[in-house]
Amino acid sequence: MAKKVVATLKTTTGKDFAKVIRMVKSPKTGAYTFKEEIVANDLIKDYFKDK
Numbered sequence: 001m002a003k004k005v006v007a008t009l010k011t012t013t014g015k016d017f018a019k020v021i022r023m024v025k026s027p028k029t030g031a032y033t034f035k036e037e038i039v040a041n042d043l044i045k046d047y048f049k050d051k
Contacts, residue, residue, distance in 0.1 A: 016041055
């Protein structure tokens with residue numbers, strides 16, 4: 001799946017988006033998991049501000 005995402009982001013319309021990875025702590029176990037999403041470049045800072 002990663003190859004498909006990378007190939008899509010390299011197109012001319014895909015340059016307006018970025019794949020972001022956020023580390024999230026589980027309230028139950030305390031373990032960390034990683035959450036991956038594709039976000040518009042102008043919304044990246046807002047994505048990381050929200051918890």
